Amino acid sequence: GAVVSQHPSWVICKSGTSVKIECRSLDFQATTMFWYRQFPKQSLMLMATSNEGSKATYEQGVEKDKFLINHASLTLSTLTVTSAHPEDSSFYICSRSSLYEQYFGPGTRLTVT
Amino acid sequence: AQSVTQLGSHVSVSEGALVLLRCNYSSSVPPYLFWYVQYPNQGLQLLLKYTSAATLVKGINGFEAEFKKSETSFHLTKPSAHMSDAAEYFCAVSDPVTGGGNKLTFGTGTQLKVEL
Numbered sequence: 001g002a003v004v005s006q007h008p009s010w011v012i013c014k015s016g017t018s019v020k021i022e023c024r025s026l027d028f029q030a031t032t033m034f035w036y037r038q039f040p041k042q043s044l045m046l047m048a049t050s051n052e053g054s055k056a057t058y059e060q061g062v063e064k065d066k067f068l069i070n071h072a073s074l075t076l077s078t079l080t081v082t083s084a085h086p087e088d089s090s091f092y093i094c095s096r097s098s099l100y101e102q103y104f105g106p107g108t109r110l111t112v113t
Numbered sequence: 114a115q116s117v118t119q120l121g122s123h124v125s126v127s128e129g130a131l132v133l134l135r136c137n138y139s140s141s142v143p144p145y146l147f148w149y150v151q152y153p154n155q156g157l158q159l160l161l162k163y164t165s166a167a168t169l170v171k172g173i174n175g176f177e178a179e180f181k182k183s184e185t186s187f188h189l190t191k192p193s194a195h196m197s198d199a200a201e202y203f204c205a206v207s208d209p210v211t212g213g214g215n216k217l218t219f220g221t222g223t224q225l226k227v228e229l
Contacts, residue, residue, distance in 0.1 A: 042222070043222050046216065100164050106155055
């Protein structure tokens with residue numbers, strides 16, 4: 001069964017509003033989780049590494065003030081897209097880390113109108 | 114820095130035919146290598162992984178891949194394609210020093226189409 005869940009699976013919001021996406025590790029306490037972004041028919045791009053109890057580590061070019069990540073517990077990481085714009089529309093996928101691999105959530109489709 | 118190259122963004126095979134999806138990597142150290150499959154509007158599912166054990170790795174759904182250090186390749190194969198194999202396939206690499214569960218670098222993906 002699934003080991004990582006995401007909520008919501010899809011969301012539509014108006015430009016200028018903020019949207020929060022939750023990522024839960026269902027079977028394991030995860031000190032590290034990852035957030036990816038995927039544009040249509042493209043590969044996954046790592047946005048940031050979420051660390052429980054400390055600040056997230058963002059990849060080069062990712063606006064940390066726009067994509068707020070909170071890893072408040074060992075089973076939950078959240079990504080908040082602040083002041084969303086149509087160009088933020090994308091498929092957002094989280095994963096949790098284990099020793100040898102990552103387990104991915106089902107993804108969240110964000111559409112900003 | 115590590116990188117992954119997937120040759121062929123689209124591959125089309127007939128049902129029952131051999132599937133071959135190509136992946137070449139660049140890494141200064143022997144890496145961990147992965148193949149993931151993604152169905153439309155879904156997350157990624159691990160097909161198989163190489164973590165420095167046997168070079169021929171068998172995965173789910175009849176897929177396998179062979180790590181060839183001399184060719185820096187990790188091609189994915191399946192002897193007989195099924196309609197349900199139609200999906201997007203991603204090759205990925207990670208640094209074994211930091212752990213296979215850490216930063217993954219993905220290839221650009223290969224869309225597999227299976228025709229009757």
